[in-house]
Amino acid sequence: MHIHAYEKLWLAASILLILLLIGSVTYGAVGPGVAMVSDSEQPIDAQGLDEDERFSEPRVEQVGDNEYAAYVVAYQFGFTPDPIVVPENSTVTFYVTSRDVIHGFEVVGTNANTMVVPGEVSEITVEVDGSKEYGLICNEYCGAGHHVMEGNVNVVSQEEFENRNSGGDDA
Amino acid sequence: MSEAIEAEQSFVDKFPDEARIVRAALLSSFLALALGAIFGIIQTLHRTGVFRGIISSTDYYTSLTAHGVFLAISFTTFFLVGLFTWAVTRSLDRPLIDIRITWTWYAIMAVGMTMTGVSILAGFVPALDMSADVLFTFYAPLQAHPLFYAGLAVFIVGSWIAGADWFRTFLAWKRDHPDERIPLQTFMVLTTMAMWYIASSAVAASVLIFLLPWSLGFIDQVNPTLTRTLFWFFGHPVVYFWLMPAYLLWYTVLPKIAGGRLFSDPLARVVFVLFLLLSTPVGIHHQYLDPGIAEGFKFISMTNTMFLLLPSLLTAFTVVASVEYGARQRGGTGLLGWLTDLPWRDPAFTGMMLAGLMFAAGGFSGMVNAGMNINYMIHNTIWVPGHFHLTVGTAVALTFMAATYWIWPQISNKPIFSRSIGLFQVVLWFIGMALMSNAMHAQGIMGVPRRTAEPEYSGFDYPTMFGGFEELNIQIAIGGTLLFVSTVLFMGNLVLTMGNPKVSGLAESLPPALSGPDDAPRVLDSLRLWVGIALTLVVLAYALPLAAIIQRGGLLGPGVGTYPVWLAPALDALAGAVTPLVGAVGEATASLVEVGR
Numbered sequence: 001m002h003i004h005a006y007e008k009l010w011l012a013a014s015i016l017l018i019l020l021l022i023g024s025v026t027y028g029a030v031g032p033g034v035a036m037v038s039d040s041e042q043p044i045d046a047q048g049l050d051e052d053e054r055f056s057e058p059r060v061e062q063v064g065d066n067e068y069a070a071y072v073v074a075y076q077f078g079f080t081p082d083p084i085v086v087p088e089n090s091t092v093t094f095y096v097t098s099r100d101v102i103h104g105f106e107v108v109g110t111n112a113n114t115m116v117v118p119g120e121v122s123e124i125t126v127e128v129d130g131s132k133e134y135g136l137i138c139n140e141y142c143g144a145g146h147h148v149m150e151g152n153v154n155v156v157s158q159e160e161f162e163n164r165n166s167g168g169d170d171a
Numbered sequence: 172m173s174e175a176i177e178a179e180q181s182f183v184d185k186f187p188d189e190a191r192i193v194r195a196a197l198l199s200s201f202l203a204l205a206l207g208a209i210f211g212i213i214q215t216l217h218r219t220g221v222f223r224g225i226i227s228s229t230d231y232y233t234s235l236t237a238h239g240v241f242l243a244i245s246f247t248t249f250f251l252v253g254l255f256t257w258a259v260t261r262s263l264d265r266p267l268i269d270i271r272i273t274w275t276w277y278a279i280m281a282v283g284m285t286m287t288g289v290s291i292l293a294g295f296v297p298a299l300d301m302s303a304d305v306l307f308t309f310y311a312p313l314q315a316h317p318l319f320y321a322g323l324a325v326f327i328v329g330s331w332i333a334g335a336d337w338f339r340t341f342l343a344w345k346r347d348h349p350d351e352r353i354p355l356q357t358f359m360v361l362t363t364m365a366m367w368y369i370a371s372s373a374v375a376a377s378v379l380i381f382l383l384p385w386s387l388g389f390i391d392q393v394n395p396t397l398t399r400t401l402f403w404f405f406g407h408p409v410v411y412f413w414l415m416p417a418y419l420l421w422y423t424v425l426p427k428i429a430g431g432r433l434f435s436d437p438l439a440r441v442v443f444v445l446f447l448l449l450s451t452p453v454g455i456h457h458q459y460l461d462p463g464i465a466e467g468f469k470f471i472s473m474t475n476t477m478f479l480l481l482p483s484l485l486t487a488f489t490v491v492a493s494v495e496y497g498a499r500q501r502g503g504t505g506l507l508g509w510l511t512d513l514p515w516r517d518p519a520f521t522g523m524m525l526a527g528l529m530f531a532a533g534g535f536s537g538m539v540n541a542g543m544n545i546n547y548m549i550h551n552t553i554w555v556p557g558h559f560h561l562t563v564g565t566a567v568a569l570t571f572m573a574a575t576y577w578i579w580p581q582i583s584n585k586p587i588f589s590r591s592i593g594l595f596q597v598v599l600w601f602i603g604m605a606l607m608s609n610a611m612h613a614q615g616i617m618g619v620p621r622r623t624a625e626p627e628y629s630g631f632d633y634p635t636m637f638g639g640f641e642e643l644n645i646q647i648a649i650g651g652t653l654l655f656v657s658t659v660l661f662m663g664n665l666v667l668t669m670g671n672p673k674v675s676g677l678a679e680s681l682p683p684a685l686s687g688p689d690d691a692p693r694v695l696d697s698l699r700l701w702v703g704i705a706l707t708l709v710v711l712a713y714a715l716p717l718a719a720i721i722q723r724g725g726l727l728g729p730g731v732g733t734y735p736v737w738l739a740p741a742l743d744a745l746a747g748a749v750t751p752l753v754g755a756v757g758e759a760t761a762s763l764v765e766v767g768r
Contacts, residue, residue, distance in 0.1 A: 001437050002690045007488055014484040018477045021538060025473060028544040036459060036543060038466040043723045045730045076734075101734050102310045102395060104551050108618035109634045111547035115460045117395055118312065119729035122462040135631030139551035139620035141306050143313065143734065144229040147625040 037114045041095065041121035049073060049099055060086055063093075072096045074103040074116045077145040079136060083152035086128055087161035093125040104139035107153050115140060128155045181678040182261060182581045188270045189260045190582040192277060196253030197575065197582075199281060201662060203245035204568075206288075208658035210238035215607070215651025218626060219644035226295075231624035232304040233294035239307030240291060243563060244326070245284050247413040250571045252280070252333050254416045255360045257582065258423075259337045261681075262356035263344040272336055280329030286322030290315065294736075302737040306622065308406070309382070311398045314735040317386040320378045327371050334364035352688040353696050355436055356423055362443040363415040365702050366450050369709060370408035377401035385733070394728040396463045396720050403454035404713060411450040413563045417570040418442070421490045421523060424577060427681050428520045429513055431497025434489050436684035437691030442489075444695060445482040448705050452712030453479060459543050460550050463723055468716045469543060475712065476541045483534060490527060496685065518593030522573020525601040526566050529608075533561030536612060553626070554615020557608045565604050572661050573597055579668060580677040588667035596660040599653055607650025613637040614647075 003011075028034040049055040054071045058080045063069045068090055073080050075098065086092045096105045096116050103116040107126075114122040116138075138149035156164070183190035213234055216222040226234055260267060267273050287303070293316070294302035303309075303319035337360055341353070353361070381393045422439045426432050433439065455472035458464055495509055503509030514520045536558040539545055549555065576593045580586050587593060617633045617640065619626050633640045694700065723729070 001692055002435075002686050003438070004435070004492075007435070007438070007485075007492075010488045011485065014481055017484075018480055021477050021480075021542065022474050025470075025543050029470075034544040036466045036469055037462055038469075039463050039719070039723070041462065043463065043729050047730055047732055100732060101313050102399070104620070106551065106618065106620065108631060110618075113460060113547045113550050115458075115462065115551075117399075117462055118731040119395060119724050120462040122460075133631065135618075135628055135633075137618075137620055137628060139622075140310075141232065141235075141313075141622040143736070144232065144304070146232070147228055147623045150628045150630055152630050 035125065037122050037124055040123050043119050044097055044121055046097070046099060046118035049097065054095060055097055060084060060092075066090045068092045070094045072105070073099055074105060074138065074149075075099040076101060076143050077138070077149035079105075079138075079149075079151035082136075083133075083154045084136065085154045085156055085161060085164060087158045088128060088131050088155050089158075090128055091125060092128055093123060096122045096124075101142050102140055103142050103149070104137070106137050106139045108135035108137060110134065112153075113139070131155050131157055179678065181584055181675070182257065183584050184675075184678075186260050186266055189256055189267060189273075192270070192273050193253045193257045193582050195277060196249050196256065197579075199277075199284075200246050200249035200253065200571070201665065203241040203249065203284075204658060205662055207238050207242035207246060208655050210234045210241070212651060212655040214238060215648055215655075217624060219648040219651075220625075220627065221644070221648045228624035230295060232306065233291065233302065235622065236294070236304055236306050237288075237291045240287060242568075243307055243409075243413070244323075245288075246571075247416075247563065247567060248326075248330060249280070249284075251412065251416045252277070252330065254419065254574075254578075255333075255337060255363075257578065258356040258419060259340055259360050262354035263340060265340070265344055267336060267340050268343055272332070276329045276332035276336060278329075279332065280326050283322045283324070283326030283329055286318050286325060288322070290318035290322065300737055304736045308399075308402060310402070311382060311385070311393045311395050312731050312734050314382075314386055314733055314737075316737045317383060320383040320386055324375060324378045324383065327375050330371070331368065334367060337361070337364065352691070352693075355433075355439060355684070355688065356419060358440055358696065359415065359419045359422070359443050361698060362447045362701070363412065363419075365698060366408055366415075366447045366705070367412050369702075369705060370405050370412070370451050373401045374405035377405075381727075386735075390727055392728040392731055392733060394720065394724040394726065395731055396461065396724055397717070397726070397728075399461070400455070400458065400464075400717065400720055403457040404451065405454070406457060407454040408450035410559075410563060411446050413567045415443070415446065417526070417567045418486060420570055420574045421486065421527060422493075423681055424574060425490065425520070425523050426493035426497055427679070428517060428523075428577065429494040429497030430501040431493055431499075432682040433684035434492040434496060435686045435690075436688045437686060437695065438485060438489055439684070440688075440691050440695045442482040442485050444701050445479075445485075447701050448708060449475060449479045449482070451705065452708045455712070455716060456541055456543075459546050463720065464716060465719065468719075471712060473541060473543045475708075480534070480538070483530075487527075487531065493685075494524070516590075516594060517576075518587075518590055518597050519573045519577035521594060522576070522597035522600075523570050525597060526569035526573065529561050529569070529601065529604060530566035532608075533558055533566060536561065549615050551621055552615035553611045553619045553621045556621050557611030557615055560604060560608050560611070564608075565600070569597060569600050569604075572600070575661075575665065577679070579665070581679060583669070584673040584675065584677055585668055585671040586674060586677060588664050588671060592660055592664050596657050596664065599657040599660070603650045603653025603657060605650070606646050607654065610643040610646035610650065614640065614643045 055073050058071045058073045060070045068086055070084050098116045098118040105116050106113045112126045114124050132155050134153040136151040136153050213225050290303040293299045294304050301316045303315035305313045305315040341357055377398050381398055384390050385393050453472050453476045456476045459469050498509035498512045501512045503512030576587050
């Protein structure tokens with residue numbers, strides 16, 4: 001087969017580009033350790049969340065030294081808890097599931113983003129830094145009221161976080 | 172030899188029956204384009220908050236479903252079947268085997284799309300207990316009216332018969348020409364259809380085994396991850412099903428319009444084989460953010476996806492090289508000076524070139540989508556529709572419109588009403604899309620979601636970058652309005668063209684490639700081999716993920732509820748819908764056939 005010299009050059013450059021792109025994703029995974037949403041969590045009964053130990057009372061709890069777990073339920077058309085309050089400069093793992101249809105869970109302006117599928121639990125771990133209020137939205141169409149489905153993720157000082165948890169438990 | 176005859180006789184002179192069905196298919200396609208454009212302008216004004224008086228925010232999702240299905244499924248596929256019928260007939264230089272079969276698949280597709288269309292549009296009428304507000308992706312457990320799923324299945328079956336029609340015609344040609352290479356256009360049609368059979372089998376299975384029985388109440392629940400995965404098994408290759416007809420035009424028609432000929436026939440074949448092999452085993456890249464699918468499967472899908480860049484990068488080279496050859500044949504010189512010697516006043520040429528340019532931009536945003544980790548920044552944001560309005564919304568749609576200016580005279584013997592309006596129209600599309608798509612990408616990086624009637628929220632403000640949220644909304648609204656005007660001009664120009672008197676001398680021939688099929692290894696034409704490898708790759712990419720999904724959630728789901736977007740019990744509504752529909756379908760088909768004449 002006859003291939004023009006320039007075309008061979010182009011072909012080589014194209015393959016190089018492809019390998020670089022694959023390499024960059026691989027590096028992201030093994031270097032900085034960017035983890036994907038995966039099948040790490042067991043399936044769950046979407047209609048039995050009220051009996052589930054983690055999701056009957058969606059909440060944020062401390063699970064280790066400066067490590068927190070946030071159990072979140074998405075439903076038509078909102079999230080509980082709302083707001084989700086976490087302390088600054090900590091590691092937070094979100095466990096998100098749906099009571100009804102497929103939703104999205106997106107902390108606006110960050111890469112904390114996952115699909116929420118009924119029957120499954122999405123697990124994403126993020127590092128949070130300073131105090132800030134973030135918007136939380138559903139980014140997958142979930143029914144006629146999809147556009148009103150929103151919440152907040154509030155990163156607060158360690159002190160305020162402890163006050164909230166010892167005082168009125170509204171988080 | 173066929174070229175010599177074509178120089179005197181146009182396609183319609185030579186194949187009047189085939190030309191009629193090509194016209195009917197293209198007009199069905201443009202009917203869908205017109206409907207899609209109307210919903211498009213409503214949405215662009217609603218979403219950006221410029222004007223929300225036409226529909227309510229709840230009906231926005233009815234509109235969005237209609238926009239997606241009419242444009243992504245109906246506009247693209249009807250154009251494809253028309254173009255492929257032309258391409259097979261022209262390149263084999265023989266009529267189809269039995270034109271009654273051809274009309275049968277056309278009618279089946281028209282009936283299927285009418286069923287689905289009625290179920291969607293009924294969502295605007297509160298008195299009807301019928302709706303299909305589930306968007307183009309119809310993710311369970313949101314449930315549409317059964318008519319929606321049934322219509323899709325009928326439509327796909329029609330497209331399968333179309334493919335069989337072209338394969339049979341090819342086999343008949345093969346018997347008469349046992350030692351000849353498959354003509355390039357027919358090769359492109361056959362590889363595309365082979366890919367389509369593999370890809371659409373999954374969505375057909377999803378609809379027929381799960382979604383339709385579920386919407387009729389025969390089964391209580393489905394596995395949302397399974398139906399979603401089967402959708403994306405189809406949902407990624409379908410984008411190549413949209414794109415392959417545009418590639419066919421870029422490879423075989425554009426070089427001719429530029430004044431030259433295709434640079435390399437063998438590489439064109441390689442590109443189509445690569446699409447057949449790689450289009451399907453990549454669908455999981457739409458599910459990077461899905462729970463319940465292992466990271467390893469996502470990684471495999473990512474690498475396959477990156478290799479899928481290769482055929483498009485090769486196409487960029489070949490198309491530009493062919494156009495440059497054309498320009499030099501016309502007397503063009505210099506490193507870039509040849510660019511001025513191209514027929515920029517020809518709407519077919521300029522439209523296809525601008526479409527190709529925008530496809531390059533779409534390719535770059537596609538690399539971001541494919542990048543498994545940076546994808547988290549933009550997944551399900553308006554960046555994604557920003558991306559695919561460059562690809563299917565311009566590379567495909569603008570190429571189809573531009574090609575119509577070239578092909579319509581040959582299938583009707585009627586000259587285009589106004590080539591100047593045509594030129595203005597394609598440039599307007601480019602400008603409108605540049606504005607709209609750029610602003611959509613920028614909003615996506617800010618985190619603005621896609622698929623929403625009201626992207627502004629009460630609890631927070633978007634960060635400002637590349638201009639604020641409101642400024643970008645204005646850009647989207649202006650861009651969307653220009654696109655609507657461009658579509659109106661296209662439709663108007665075509666309608667006036669149809670009113671022109673018939674003339675002769677509109678025939679156009681297609682020259683052979685510089686490096687012809689004899690330079691291509693014969694193995695490239697071995698379709699059985701390539702289909703076998705394609706199936707193997709699909710099994711490798713999907714067997715384990717599908718098994719794992721079924722093992723986790725069960726074939727019929729892990730106990731997830733049902734959330735119908737329509738209200739009445741299924742069978743009542745179905746019975747109520749079918750009676751008036753049969754009449755409507757009959758009339759619609761009859762009138763389309765009439766228009767096709």
